Amino acid sequence: MSVSEPFVAPARSAGALDWTATAREAIGYFKDLLRFDTTNPPGNERPAAQYIAAVLAREGIPFKMVHGEDDPTRANVVARLPGAGAKAPLLLSGHLDVVPAEAGKWLYPPFSATEAGGYIWGRGALDMKNMVAMSLMTMLLLKRQRVALDRDVVFAAVADEEAGSSKGSLFLVDRFPELVGAEYVLTEVGGHTLHVGRGRFYPVQVAEKGICWFEISAEGQPGHGSMPHPDNALARLARAIVALSTTRLPQHNIPVVEEFIRVLATRAPFVQAQLLPLLLRPMLSSALLGALGKPNRNPEQAMGMNAMLRNTASPTIVSGGNKINVIPSEASVKVDGRMLPGQTVDSFLAEIRRVVGDGVRLTVLDQHEGTVFNAKTELFAAIAATLRRHDPEGVAVPYMIPGFTDAFAYQKLGATCYGFSPVQLDETINFSRLYHGHDERIPVSGFTWGLRVLFDLVRDFCGARG
Secondary structure (H helix, E strand, O other): OOOOOOOOOOOOOOOOOOHHHHHHHHHHHHHHHHHOOOEOOOOOOHHHHHHHHHHHHHHOOOEEEEOOOOOOOOOEEEEEEOOOOOOOOEEEEEEOOEOOOOHHHOOOOOOOOOEEOOEEEOOOOOOOHHHHHHHHHHHHHHHHOOOOEOOOEEEEEEOOHHHOOOOOHHHHHHHOHHHHOOOEEEEOOOOEOEEEOOEEEEEEEEEEOEEEEEEEEEEOOOEEOOOOOOOOHHHHHHHHHHHHHHOOOOEOOOHHHHHHHHHHHOOOOHHHHHHHHHHHOHHHHHHHHHHHOOOOOOHHHHHHHHHHHEOEEEEEEEEEOOOOOEEOOEEEEEEEEEEOOOOOHHHHHHHHHHHHOOOOEEEEEEEEOOEEOOOOOHHHHHHHHHHHHHOOOEEEEEEEEOOOOOHHHHHHHOOEEEEOOOEOOOOOOOHHHHOOOOOOEEEHHHHHHHHHHHHHHHHHHHEOOO
16 A cells, blocks of 8 residues: 555454443453552562453463563563464553652552542543553453454553663564564554644654753762861752753754644644744744743743753753761762654764753663654555544644654564554643642543444454455
8 A cells, every 4th residue: 555545444344333332341441550659660560561461361361471481570471363464463562560659749649549529530531551451452352342453453561661661662673573563563652632713633753852861979078067168069959950940952843843843734723833843943932931930921831842852861860979977078960861753872962061061970770762663654645544434624644742652672673653642631631740740530421432433443454445
């Protein structure tokens, strides 16, 4: 099929689905998964993986559960529905681990899976046990409906994405490539409704930043806390932190981001439509982002746009000193650095050095470069067509996320990876604020809508033609 042609779905299998019962079943799996505390560190994804394995076993779907020899608690489960082999597999991938939650700052306990106010609340509701539950349900439906497949459909529920994927997708790619090798992969972060003026967009992640996690260390003269002196390691480190936190790194426009901004402008209100493309001009973007970032405007949107236009670095963990009356000789801060596709660790650190100066030491802790995938494929066309069926006013648009996903691991096997974990949101929900934030939640209706979109997409894209 030429990628310029519209996607045409194959003939659908006969049995009509009871979507009310299907949604109820999927929500049950989703809530059960949310109740597993898979906070990473330490992760301990094994109980959640065993739960999924039990569901797959009950339905007669073949699977394997694998983990590293050094830590059996970091389990991954991979299931496969075989197709005719006419085309290479499609992989549905979701990670089971979640970031920590400050329970005292949540409206409902983060691992209670409380359903209230039309939402399901819990750590992992959007990142990304929703996709895990939808993918599991999609596998069950394909099996129950006896859908004839042109290609294998593979489902991987993996560990450790939130800490770099070494126990999860990277482990599978390096040690068990035959389990997860695929032509295409669907994972996070994309498919959520983005409201801009009168337009509804569904960003599909086709690019993501790389990481350069590094440490800034400062040294100075130790001394008694009662006698301040200018050669204080903490003070030197503090100056570097302030400089890094108040300086925008140089702007680098990449094609995916340019297209994303220009497509948003097509449906934005008049003034916004004129201003959005100006973000692509480095001489103007800082002032525009500064104005947009004011508390009475849209600071979340400003942060998101800023992160798509440049490399970023956020200080996160400070260490130094162990006694209140002793000036320490050394202090350090760990920094979450994110690099645009096309940037290297050396070019990134050169930008950092120009900001923090020469009085500190930079040490790389972990790194991988950013990725960009081709958006002109049969699968992207199928995503756009499926979204049009379920939301005729919605527009699928390629975009880049400022973070990273398991896609960076799967691309090592040559896969084209898209972030597409569909969920319909109204204008009251700020998607980016809920990611890793307090009170993470998903609308019940948005989850069930996403389930139907994902199932229709997988069935139609992988189903046998004719």
